[in-house]
Amino acid sequence: MDDPARFLRERAELDRLEAEAGWLSTAWRMSEDGSIAVDLDMTIHGRVFAGRMTYPAMFPDSPPYICPRDKSERWSGHQYGAGGPLCLQWRADNWHPDVTGADMVRSAHELLSTEQHPELPNTVPSAHRLTEGQDMRGAGQRFVATTGLLATWTALPLPSRTRLKSAIVYNLGAVVMFAAKVADAQDVLQDVVDVPEGIAASLPLFSLSGDGWIFRSEVFDQRQSVESAEALVRVLAEAGFATDDVLVQEAGKYKARTIVLLGTALPSLRVFLIDSGEQPELLEHRIVWPTPSDFRLSEETQRLANVRVGIVGLGSMGSKIAVSLARSGVRRFLLVDDDYLAPGNMVRHELSWAYVGTHKARAARDALSLIAAGVQVDTRTTRLAGQESAVTAAAALKDLSNCDLLIDATANPEVFLLLAALAKRQETPLCWGEIFAGGYGGMIARARPGRDPNPLAVRDAYHAYLATLPDAPFKNAAGYDGTEEQPLVAYDSDVGFVATALTRLAIDTALSRDPSEFPYSVYLLGMRREWIFEAPFDTRPVAVQGHGWERGEDAGSGEDRHAVVEALLRMYEGQKRADADPAA
Structure with missing residues (x-):
């Protein structure tokens, strides 16, 4: 820490909190990356929450963060994944340098005391709003729903079972699926109007094509738990659909299938992939919805x-x-x-x-x-x-x-x-x-x-x-x-x-x-x-000036043009007669 006075203040504030609170025990340490950290043992409702508060290199211009020392532990709904930092009262979006590490520990204690109460647990409302991009970071399987595709699907009758062709693109950190073709009323696959041709082709972008079905029914307005391929088949059967081409084995392996469920409204949309393998692994995809600007063209x-x-x-x-x-x-x-x-x-x-x-x-x-x-x-x-x-x-x-x-x-x-x-x-x-x-x-x-x-x-x-x-x-x-x-x-x-x-x-x-x-x-x-x-x-x-676009005198007079037209007509008629009589 390049601010000795602030370091001494942080220690004094935490020592004061530990002496006054009775539920906190602290131990200062150096992390492996050289940052200053404090091990925290917070006793809350008879349970000891063993955490660690780390001061980043940019402190006090960025906030310290508190995580479980056991990286497998999930303490709160206001936590960035198991072992991740708690989302507290002060965050990167509302941080100011006057806040101390002791204030952060108090905030963590208040959060856990409320959520982990043995008799009257309560939900702490979140003041932190994630962007769609932040919310999508943990989704490894994604499905892109375009405006043209959604218009086609919402026009399908209730109930209905319709073929589709999918295209899957493998990117670092995400596997992205598109619907490239959807069958019409005559069961002929038609291109999705707003999916680029290069997505659906194997080149220039390396994508894998697959087969699948979209099932539309009012039953799917009620979101059911679907944790396995067998459960998916059961849900489809209970909705009255034939499932003979959903779980299909070939040469000892299940064939990959894209399965789409859609009720009466778009929020019911769910997209699954039954992955190819000896056992049918089911992967549900997060929907990438179109933005409002996608719905209109100037x-x-x-x-x-x-x-x-x-x-x-x-x-x-x-x-x-x-x-x-x-x-x-x-x-x-x-x-x-x-x-x-x-x-x-x-x-x-x-x-x-x-x-x-x-x-x-x-x-x-x-x-x-x-x-x-x-x-x-x-x-x-x-x-x-x-x-x-x-x-x-x-x-x-x-x-x-x-x-x-x-x-x-x-x-x-x-x-x-x-x-x-x-x-x-x-x-x-x-x-x-x-x-x-x-x-x-x-x-x-x-x-x-x-x-x-x-x-x-x-x-x-x-x-x-x-x-x-x-x-x-x-x-x-x-x-x-x-x-x-x-x-x-x-x-x-x-x-x-x-x-x-x-x-x-x-x-x-x-x-x-x-x-x-x-x-x-x-x-x-x-x-x-x-x-x-x-x-x-x-x-x-x-500013430029000069001749226009009209032809010059060398383009010929009106009489010359008339003569050319007559000559071309004679050539055309002669060619027609020759084509009609090859022996001529």
Whole structure:
């Protein structure tokens, strides 16, 4: 203890309590970890409670705690498990340094005297409220109940017996179960609408699939004691259900089965697993209920679900944008990147070592499949503006032309030229951005048909604006499209800052907000005092002007277009006749 005066005060206060009380005996000691402790023998209603009060290193800024010396003993309902500390009048949430160890001992004596009274035991009301997370810490078996699943189950008739498919994910400290599929009225298994595809599949997340049943009956409104698989079968039989496919043996072992009981209301829900083995072990799962926000989706989120976003470049910038868009409500993606994830990418990439050696586009697809239900991801490992066959390049561009929004996350000028041309031809909005080498700042930009100059005009106006400024200390950090990244180009947080801003710009663009939250087409973003930036988070909007999205004169006159249409119709009719008469 680094406060000698406080140490002497603690000893004096405890000595005074021991002399006055008559029920307390103390012995000071040093714990094995070097902390100061006091062995306490408290005689309460003829029983000696042998405890120990430990002063933590942060005392008096954090409270001492009292535990049984015998770690198997459970003294009170206000105790953190057998052998754990008592939850007393003063705790971490209401502690102040003026409270002494003697005060803590008095509080323990009062608690145990009330609860352990031989004739008039009384319950001590708890002032300590645990969060749901704290309450869940001791639950090793958990079941995640999603809003879509609960809606499906509460729509089942009373009584009913319905098949289900479960998915079990093994994590450190918890085994988590999901219902992946539920049978419909025709006994056909259907996906649970709000469980991500990646959860129910064996990959990318390692999960085990299982079979089971949900039994719904008014009988289950009354919560019955179910301590074994045999007891569960008995409860089901008494409710009038057939149980022939509940306890099933195969090759001397019981087959694993998920069994769900549900009454008329959701609080009756109980989930069990009959584990596989020579003896049928029964495991009841704690329910992870949905939060209130899970029950509603914003109108914008629903609109984003119908937008197909094409992202070219799934490196450090593009991977963050893809994940963030999926969390924001986008459900349809086309991901294009020819590169694979290397160990050196881990300093900035959104994904982890779990995907090293995998092509970035496919790894990002798997990551998105674990974020939200209904995500549809198409991938192409094509290098745009690179050495690819004409057929492969044309197929990738055709696929990109079917997107509602394009995002260039490559910082590659050749790729930008190609996407700009595609965007103008298809009248598709295009967003892009870059990190300035060294991580001192970045740029985000967009071009929307009918509202901004075309992409090339925005780029040219941006470069014209740069020409009016002092020379930048570094050029932009090229290579975010999958080529070798320069070491220490920027921290992950620097890339994340620009990626977040570009994601916000992309969402605003996808929703065609009017008025837009972003009145300018280009923004320079500062992350530290350097170049033109006067402070971190200094944002410089850039007003740009230039040509619109209309075709030039070289697109042809009305007569030319009419002639082309007639020629194409003649070709089509000729092909139809040839197909109808192979001998022709």
